[in-house]
Amino acid sequence: MRTRQHAINVSAVGFMLAILGGVACAKKDQAASDTAAAVAADTTPKSLYDRLGGKSAITAVIDTFVARVAADTRINKKFAKTNIPRVKAMLVDQVCAQTGGPCTYTGRTMKEAHKGMKVTEGEFNALVEDLTSALNTFSVPKKEQDELLAALGSMKGDIVEVKSAATGTALPASFKPAPALK
Numbered sequence: 001m002r003t004r005q006h007a008i009n010v011s012a013v014g015f016m017l018a019i020l021g022g023v024a025c026a027k028k029d030q031a032a033s034d035t036a037a038a039v040a041a042d043t044t045p046k047s048l049y050d051r052l053g054g055k056s057a058i059t060a061v062i063d064t065f066v067a068r069v070a071a072d073t074r075i076n077k078k079f080a081k082t083n084i085p086r087v088k089a090m091l092v093d094q095v096c097a098q099t100g101g102p103c104t105y106t107g108r109t110m111k112e113a114h115k116g117m118k119v120t121e122g123e124f125n126a127l128v129e130d131l132t133s134a135l136n137t138f139s140v141p142k143k144e145q146d147e148l149l150a151a152l153g154s155m156k157g158d159i160v161e162v163k164s165a166a167t168g169t170a171l172p173a174s175f176k177p178a179p180a181l182k
């Protein structure tokens, strides 16, 4: 009887050890996979949004960009009827969303927004120059500039209505601007 009790105790201890061993193993496995996840996270490429410096950096670039556009006689006539706070807010959201940031662009499509504005190719290039100059003011590296300009450049076909190198052309009187934001 004593021997049997002893045998039961021994197997109970063995059982407990096996459970504890299992728990320790599971903890080790978890730690290993946490470390693997951290390593993977570290090597995951950062979004263009993060590399640009997030929303505050994008807002600063857009403020400078819009000031450059307003002073640029090659394109500023096109903004004669425009609500500037709206355009600024829309540009920030657009760049934020386009570069992988946590924003939603709620403005009009590029086709709708620029329809009937008679933007020329020369004016499009002038605006890209103003954006480049704003990016340079904030020392945005060439790689990030190129990625952003490639993303925005793909919209050219929806914005340019006149195949001409002319700049400083008037905003057609028929152009209806978007309403101010509420």
Ligand code: HEM
Pocket (backbone or CB within 6 Å): 075, 078, 079, 080, 081, 082, 083, 086, 087, 090, 091, 094, 106, 107, 108, 109, 113, 114, 119, 123, 124, 125, 127, 152, 153, 155, 156, 159, 176, 177, 178, 179
């Ligand atoms: C890649 C180039 C461009 C991008 C990404 C862009 C983006 C935008 C965005 C997001 C808006 C706001 C849309 C809304 O309010 O719903 C807008 C409006 C406007 N854009 Fe552009 N744009 C570009 C090129 C140009 C060019 C080349 C011109 C003229 C030279 C121009 C003139 C305007 C004007 C005047 C407005 C305001 C329209 C209004 O008052 O309703 N844009 N643009």
